[in-house]
Amino acid sequence: MSRFLPLTIRFADGGSMVVSSIADAKKALNGVWKDKEAPDYLAATRLVDDAVAGTCRPAVAFAAFKKAAAQQGLLKPADPSPALTMLDDLWSRKGKGPPG
Template sequence: MSIFLPLNIRFVDGTTMVVSSIADAQKALACQWRNKEAATYNEAARLLSAAKEGVCKPAVAFAVFENAAQTQGLLQPAKPSSALGLLDDITLPLAT
């Protein structure tokens, strides 16, 4: 199990990928992005490599990757989990 919440990415060519680790994020960088020359993309690539080498905290590198995907419009909204729906159903009577 990953320490990161999964990100749903839809690339320019229409393919999708779920990214939930540093290795997944590095694979995602090899796919089709809108602009691989963008500063956010290059920073994500640099920090993901540094995290893999143990020089950067993985959480920081993953957050920068998420920001790069968001900036380029590749990040897809996550669907709420079914567990949250069950929790809402259970707690709704308590709120009234």
């Protein structure tokens, strides 16, 4: 099981991959990005390398990776989970909205 919720990255060349671990993030950073000189990309690269080396918390490195991907418009929007879709369907059938 992966440590992080999966992110789908769509690279600048149209390729894509699912990233759900530091190893995946390291591989994705070697893909085709819009700007590999951007400060957030460089920070993510450094932090992911540090996480692999054990000198940075993986959660910090993964957050930096996600931020860099988002700033370059590479994150593919996530679909709602099947469980949330089922819950929404149940609420709509009862004629009620979500509790609130």
